Amino acid sequence: MTSGQRRLSAVATAALVVSLAAACGGDAKPSGDSTSSAAPAQSSEAGTALSGEIKVDGSSTVAPLTQAASELFGEEQPQVKVPVGTSGTGGGFERFCAGETDISNASRPIKDEEKAACEAKGIKFTELTVATDALTVVVPKENDWATCLTTDQLKKMWEPAAEGKVKTWKDVDPKFPAEELKLYGPGTDSGTFDYFTDEINGEEGASRKDYSPSENDNDIVTGVSGAKGGLGYFGFTYFEENADKLKAVEIDSGSGCVAPSVETAQGGTYTPLARPLFIYPSAAAAKRPEVVAFLDYYVGNINAIAKDAKFIPLNAEQEAKLKADVTALKSQG
Amino acid sequence: MAILSTPRSAVQLASRGRPLKEHLFRIALLASLAIAIVFLAMLIIYVVEEGWPRLDATLWENQPSIRRPETAGIQSGIFGTLWIIGLTALMALPTGILAAIYLEEYADKSKWYNRLIELNISNLAAVPSIVYGILGLGMIARWMQFGFTIMTGAITISLLVLPIVIISAREAIRAVPASIREGSLALGATQWQTIYRQVLPASIPGIATGSILALSRAIGEAAPFLMLGAATLVRFNPEGVWSSFSVLPLQIYSFITRPQEEFAILAAAAIVVLLAILLLMNSVAIWLRNRYQKRW
Numbered sequence: 001m002t003s004g005q006r007r008l009s010a011v012a013t014a015a016l017v018v019s020l021a022a023a024c025g026g027d028a029k030p031s032g033d034s035t036s037s038a039a040p041a042q043s044s045e046a047g048t049a050l051s052g053e054i055k056v057d058g059s060s061t062v063a064p065l066t067q068a069a070s071e072l073f074g075e076e077q078p079q080v081k082v083p084v085g086t087s088g089t090g091g092g093f094e095r096f097c098a099g100e101t102d103i104s105n106a107s108r109p110i111k112d113e114e115k116a117a118c119e120a121k122g123i124k125f126t127e128l129t130v131a132t133d134a135l136t137v138v139v140p141k142e143n144d145w146a147t148c149l150t151t152d153q154l155k156k157m158w159e160p161a162a163e164g165k166v167k168t169w170k171d172v173d174p175k176f177p178a179e180e181l182k183l184y185g186p187g188t189d190s191g192t193f194d195y196f197t198d199e200i201n202g203e204e205g206a207s208r209k210d211y212s213p214s215e216n217d218n219d220i221v222t223g224v225s226g227a228k229g230g231l232g233y234f235g236f237t238y239f240e241e242n243a244d245k246l247k248a249v250e251i252d253s254g255s256g257c258v259a260p261s262v263e264t265a266q267g268g269t270y271t272p273l274a275r276p277l278f279i280y281p282s283a284a285a286a287k288r289p290e291v292v293a294f295l296d297y298y299v300g301n302i303n304a305i306a307k308d309a310k311f312i313p314l315n316a317e318q319e320a321k322l323k324a325d326v327t328a329l330k331s332q333g
Numbered sequence: 334m335a336i337l338s339t340p341r342s343a344v345q346l347a348s349r350g351r352p353l354k355e356h357l358f359r360i361a362l363l364a365s366l367a368i369a370i371v372f373l374a375m376l377i378i379y380v381v382e383e384g385w386p387r388l389d390a391t392l393w394e395n396q397p398s399i400r401r402p403e404t405a406g407i408q409s410g411i412f413g414t415l416w417i418i419g420l421t422a423l424m425a426l427p428t429g430i431l432a433a434i435y436l437e438e439y440a441d442k443s444k445w446y447n448r449l450i451e452l453n454i455s456n457l458a459a460v461p462s463i464v465y466g467i468l469g470l471g472m473i474a475r476w477m478q479f480g481f482t483i484m485t486g487a488i489t490i491s492l493l494v495l496p497i498v499i500i501s502a503r504e505a506i507r508a509v510p511a512s513i514r515e516g517s518l519a520l521g522a523t524q525w526q527t528i529y530r531q532v533l534p535a536s537i538p539g540i541a542t543g544s545i546l547a548l549s550r551a552i553g554e555a556a557p558f559l560m561l562g563a564a565t566l567v568r569f570n571p572e573g574v575w576s577s578f579s580v581l582p583l584q585i586y587s588f589i590t591r592p593q594e595e596f597a598i599l600a601a602a603a604i605v606v607l608l609a610i611l612l613l614m615n616s617v618a619i620w621l622r623n624r625y626q627k628r629w
Contacts, residue, residue: 053577055481057562060590067399067566074568083564083577086587095562100481216590241592308400 050077052290057085058092058105059191060215061235062277065131066105068309069298076297080290088215089191090114093280097123102285106278107133107191108198124283126329128322130302131311134236134260135196135273138246140225145169145176148250148257151200151272157181157231159201163208169229183211184223184232190215196233199272221246236260237310266315276318277311286329299326377608384601392602396568397584402595407603412570413483413563413578414610418552420487420574421494426544428491429498433540436499437506438528458496465493466560474561481562484574489557494547501543505536538622545618549611555582581607 056066063086070082087095089106096104097118109127110118118125137154139146146169156162156172169176186193188205193213198204214220217234224230225245239248239260250257253271264270279298285291298305299322303313314322381388395406436454440447469489479485509532517527558580565587567579581603588600 055564055577057564060587063566064399064591070566071398071400071568081567081569081577083569083579084566085562085564086566087562091562098475100562218590218592221592238592241594 049079050290050293051079052288053081053083054103054285054291054294055083055085055101056103056105057087057095057101058103058280059089059107059277060086061107061133061190061192062105062130062279064237064309065277065306065311066103066279066298069301069305070294072301072305072308073294073297077290077293080294082294088189089194090189093117096125096280096282097121099123099282102282102288102291104280106280107275108195109278110280125280126283126286126325128279128281128299128325128329129276129314129318130279130298130322131277131306132265132314132318133275133277133312134265134270135192135233135275136236136239136260137231137233137249137251137273138221138224138239139231139249140228141245141247142228143230143247146231146249147247148252150252151254154200154251155202157183158185158197158207158211160206160208163210166208179229180227182223182227182230183208184220184230185211185213186217186220186234187213187215192234195275196273236265236312240310262312265312268315281329283329283332286332292330295326295329299323380601380604380608384598384603384605387598387602388605392599392606397566398568399566399591402591402593402599405595405599407581407584407599407606409567409570410579410581410584410603411606411610413567413580414552414607416483416571416574416578417486417490417580418548420483421490421551422544422548424487425491425494425498425547429495429544430502430540432495433499433502433506434528434533437503438524438532454496454499458500461556462493462554463556463560465489466557468492469557469561480575481564481577482575483571483578486558486561486563486578486580487574489561490551490554493554493557494551497547497550498544501547502536502540505539505543506532508539509535534625538625541621541625542618545614545621549614549618552611552614553582553607555580555586558583559586581610 054070056063056070063084066082067084070084073080073082084105085092085095085101089108092101092104092106093110093114094117095101097114097120099121104125110125137149153172157166166172167181168178169181170178172181185196185207188207193207194204197207201207212219212223214223217238220232220234221238221242224232225242231249239246248260250259251270251273252258258264258270260270260273265274268274281291281295286295302319302322306313313319391404392406393408393411395404396408397410398405436447436451440450442448466489469485469492473479473485473488474481479488513531513535514527517531518524522530563583564577564579565583567577571578585600585603585607588596588603
C-alpha cells in the first residue's frame with residue numbers, strides 16, 4: 001500500500017524538518033549560559049554593552065523589587081538577562097547555597113543552617129538591605145472593635161497554645177464581641193510567616209496550625225474581607241492595593257498604638273512588624289562585570305526603584321549603609 | 334466494510350419509538366454531556382470577559398513587567414511554552430511510539446518481565462506530575478548538571494507524557510486488524526516491512542491523536558516547573574535549549590498572586606491564550622484523525 005507509505009514518509013519528513021530547525025535554532029546562539037558552574041563572564045568592558053545572565057531566586061515578596069530593578073536596568077543594558085524566580089525565601093536559599101543562583105531575594109535574614117549549607121559549598125555572600133516592609137495585620141472594614149491590638153493579643157491569637165482554644169474574639173479579650181475568629185496567613189514556606197512567628201510568638205515557625213494558610217496573598221485578602229471575624233497578615237503592598245476592603249490594625253508593642261505606614265516603618269516606630277527586605281549576592285557572582293553593573297544600578301537607584309515597585313524605601317541611614325556594603329563587596333573581589 | 338457499518342444505523346433504528354425508560358436514559362446521557370460543555374463554556378466566557386481589555390497585540394508583543402501591568406505581555410511565556418512542547422514532542426513521540434511498537438509487535442506477552450513493564454507503564458501514567466518535577470530537579474537539573482534550562486524542563490515533561498504516548502500508541506497499533514498483518518506476512522513481507530508499511534500507516538490517526546492529547550496535557554502543567562525552579566519573571570525569549578525560561582502556566586500563577594487588579598486581567602488574558610493554543614492543538618489532532626482515518 002504505497003499511499004500509506006507516502007503518508008508515513010511525509011510525517012517523518014515533517015518531523016525531521018522541525019528537528020533540524022530546532023537544532024539550528026540552538027546552534028545559532030551557542031552560549032546560552034549553560035549551568036551556573038560555568039559562568040562565562042564576558043570580558044569586562046565596563047561602560048559599554050554587557051551581556052550574560054544573572055540568575056535570581058527567592059522570596060516572592062522581594063521579587064517585584066528585583067524585577068523592577070532588572071526592568072529599569074534592562075533599558076541601559078538590554079543584553080543582560082535577569083530571570084527572577086519566586087521559590088520563597090527558604091527555597092531560594094536552598095538553590096543559592098547549591099550554587100545555582102547568583103542573587104537570592106529574602107524577606108528574612110539567612111538562617112544558621114542555611115549559612116552552614118552555603119559554607120559547605122564554599123559560597124560566600126553579602127547581605128544587603130534593599131527596602132522596608134510593614135507587615136500589616138488586617139481585619140475587614142466592618143470590624144469596628146479591633147482598631148488597635150497589642151502584641152500580646154496577637155500572640156494570644158496565633159501562638160501554638162491557642163490551637164483549638166481561642167475560637168472567638170471574646171477569647172482574645174473579654175471586651176471584644178463573641179464573633180468567630182477566622183485566621184488567614186501565609187504558608188510555612190514563606191519568610192513572612194517566619195518573621196511574624198518569630199516576632200509575635202517568640203519562636204520562628206511556631207504558630208497555631210488551625211488557620212487558613214495560603215501562598216497567594218490575594219486569597220488572604222478575599223478570606224479576611226469575606227468574614228466579619230476575619231484577621232490576617234501580609235506585606236504592606238497588599239493592604240495598600242486593597243484599602244477599600246480591609247482595615248489595617250494599629251499595633252501596640254508597649255509604647256502606644258502605631259498604624260502601619262511608609263513613615264512609621266521607615267522611622268522605626270512601627271515595631272515589631274516593620275521588617276527589612278534583603279538581597280544576597282554571592283561573592284563569586286559579584287566578580288562578573290554584568291552583576292557588578294546590575295548591583296551598582298540597583299543600589300544607586302534603590303529608592304526610586306522601591307517607590308516605583310510600591311515598596312517602602314530605606315531611610316537615609318539605611319541607604320548609606322547599603323552603599324557602604326556594596327562598596328565593601330566590590331573591593332573584596 | 335458495509336457489513337461493519339450497519340450496527341450503528343441499527344442502533345439508531347432501534348432507539349426510535351421506544352418506551353419511557355429509553356428516553357430517560359438518553360436524557361441522562363445528554364445531561365452528563367451538558368455538564369461538561371456548560372462548565373467549559375462558563376470558563377471560556379468568564380476568562381474572555383475578564384481578560385477582554387488585554388486581549389490585543391500588546392499581550393504577545395510585550396514582555397511581562399512588574400512596573401507596567403497595564404501594558405505587560407506574556408511573550409516570554411508563549412515562547413517558553415512552545416519551546417518546551419516542541420522539544421518534548423521531538424523526544425517523547427519517537428521514543429514512545431517505538432516503545433509501543435516493541436510492546437505490541439515484538440514483546441512476548443507470556444514472559445513475566447514484559448508483563449511487569451506493561452504494568453509499570455500503566456502505573457507511571459498515573460504518577461502525579463509534581464513527582465516528575467522532583468525527579469527532574471534531582472536527576473536532570475542537579476545530578477546531570479543540566480541546570481534550570483529548557484532542556485531540563487523538556488526532558489522532565491517528556492518523561493511525564495511518555496507513558497501516555499506509549500499507552501495511546503499501543504491502543505492504536507492494537508486496533509489494526511490481525512488480517513492486515515497476516516496478509517502482509519503471507520505475501521512475503523518481513524516483520525519490519527509489515528510494521529513500517531502496513532501497521533504504522535494504518536495506526537497513524539490514533540497515534541497522532543493520542544500524542545497530541547498527551548502534549549496538550551503537558552502544556553498546562555505548572556507543578557513540575559515550580560519544582561524545577563523555573564523563573565516566574567522572565568523578560569527575554571529562550572534562545573536555545575540551554576536558556577532560562579518561563580512557561581505560561583507559571584506566569585499565570587505569578588500574575589494572580591500580585592496585588593494589583595491589572596494583573597488579574599492580564600492573567601485572564603494569558604489563560605485565553607493558553608486555551609487558544611490548546612484548542613489549536615486539539616483541532617490539529619481531530620484534523621489528523623479525519624484526514625488519515627481508514628475503515629476496515
